[in-house]
Amino acid sequence: MCGLFGVASSPSHPIDAAQVKRLFSLLHHRGPDDRGWLILDRSGTRTGSEADNLEGDVVLLHTRLSILDLSRAGHQPMSTPDGRYHLSFNGEIYNYVELRQELESLGHAFVSGTDTEVLLAAYAQWGATALRRLVGMFAFAIVDAERRSLLLARDHFGIKPLFFAPVAGGLAFASEIPPLLEFPGISRRADAQRAYDYLRWARIDHGSGTMFAAIRQVQPAHYLEVSLDAPDRFVELPYWQLQPEPIDAGLTLDEAAERLQELFFESVRLHLRSDVPVGAAFSGGIDSSGNVAAMRRLSGASLDLHTFSYIAEDPNLSEERWISLMVEETGAVAHTVTPVAQELQADLDRLIDIQAEPFGSTTIYAQYRVFELARSAGIKVMLDGQGPDELFGGYRPYLPARLAGLLVQGRLLSAARFVAAISSLPGMTSTEVAKTALGGSALAAKSPLPDAIRASSSRLKNQASLPDWLDGDWLTAHDVVLPGPYRASGGTSMLRQQLLESVKSNLRTLLRYEDRNSMASSIESRVPYVTPAIAEFAAGLPDDHLIGANAVGKLVLRRSLRGLVPDEILDRRDKIGFNTPESSWLLALGSWVDGVLNSEPAHTAGPLRVAEARTSWQAARDRRGGFDPATWRWLNFVRWVDRFAVELD
8 A cells, every 4th residue: 555646747847845745744644664756757767765856757756555575675666677667556456476477477577576566567568458457456657758658547446546636737646635735736626516416415426526626536447648748638548347247047046155255255365465464344244244254264263363343332333242243253353442422523623634525424433443443453454344235235225226126027026025024124114114115116117017017106206405504596606416316217127227326436435435544544454345356246146136035135145154154143134334323423512513513614615504504403402303414514514624725616
């Protein structure tokens, strides 16, 4: 794991020593073990490690978190022996051992044990087509001195970040947003559409934009090609797209589970490659339990296995029982943390600085504290359970699409039983059951149906009603489009459509939170479920293998982990995860919330009508009204505007 910053500009744009020092400081948490810089111009290249005045056709700055080959042989930026290619790389290539063997057979020689050197040789051998061979998480910049070109690439799912922004006559790029905001000429103006998307729907991570109008991100599974002779122009190209793996229509659930277990074990085996201690972020749920169990199964008793968990102070949100069960099963050493409201208040501004864009809920704080806990225990690599909910249908909002599939297929009895199963889910209210049934019928009505079903189906209106705390005039003046939340279109595989969309949006958001929180503690967080092979397999599965007749998701994953994870965990029908007592926390911090909503930034927070927000908050605080889940987003947005001096008008 590492941090990178670069600028390609024509005419050359100098970076003075003070600015270089500031940029290294902003990236230090991503790479505290080493740092270096490289500049290239028509006279050749220069390298160094200390702050200096840097000027050239392209400048690369790098900070290193040493994971593989901890020696100086892994220093970056790294160059090929012939001086043609120069690389600044953030991430891990898990199949670097296999790629190295193939490259050696083609005549390449290696002097280090790093995946960085393998990536550099792979690009020298295959060019951009090498991207399709990589199994890993990555964001990198490669300079080709002969072609005078720069390539910026990002991994298949966007696990690792890479941002860019136009500068005078060129392009600047970085692992995080704050270094770009330090660069002269890059605006702090907010993207009005995304401000609305966040405040209304808690939606941020989609497409190539960010909350800052001037800053974009390389999209997952894409790369940018930039000419050093015209760096203000570039082309962005895809190298992969998630498509369902062709699967035999007669594949049974047991056969699918066996195949998934093979894919998962192979992924965990690769993700365990490290020259530093590896631990596990552990919630007590199915996904992270699978990680912990696989780590023990593959590594045996020799692995000093440590888990790191958040325990909610609210017993209704606590997963301590499941954590204890899995720890006892695997013989892991458990580490836990229980944050409280006052700690959230004390840490919030730092958390906002780390994320650099607003985040959806206080669950992000719980994750942040888990990585802090791991750092204090000396862990530098963590395995995390992100991905299965989006890939295998683990969230309850997927239930309408599953029901719609049954209706479209004319399986009326199965549909009726499915609705009955929904009503028996823990915590499911009659209102939520009715909403799910109505949603499923509405989706099904978009597809050809038997007349009897069509007559009883309803359509949900897909209109975005505007809450009174949003300023419609401001939104109109800034040309904001008011879409509703995502809804799957008609067809026979609406669940698949929704899952594919969720990988592009919800999973990207979770991966973004994870990257910033883990790297803030100088920890490399790895996600073994999120690989092209597992995603393509999941996308090809029928609905019946994803959400069972009992309305519980991740059916094939549960089956694949049977015998590895205790049945008590696999048979859970509830879902808690990293949920925090958000409403209780904010009510306990009432005076602080009042202060934020009465602050000067709140009165200049663009689309937020702060008077209406305060009225809603006061009603909740006085127990005269319900707690609006958007309360956190108001607070986060206002503090973000203040911390980053965001321009909204």
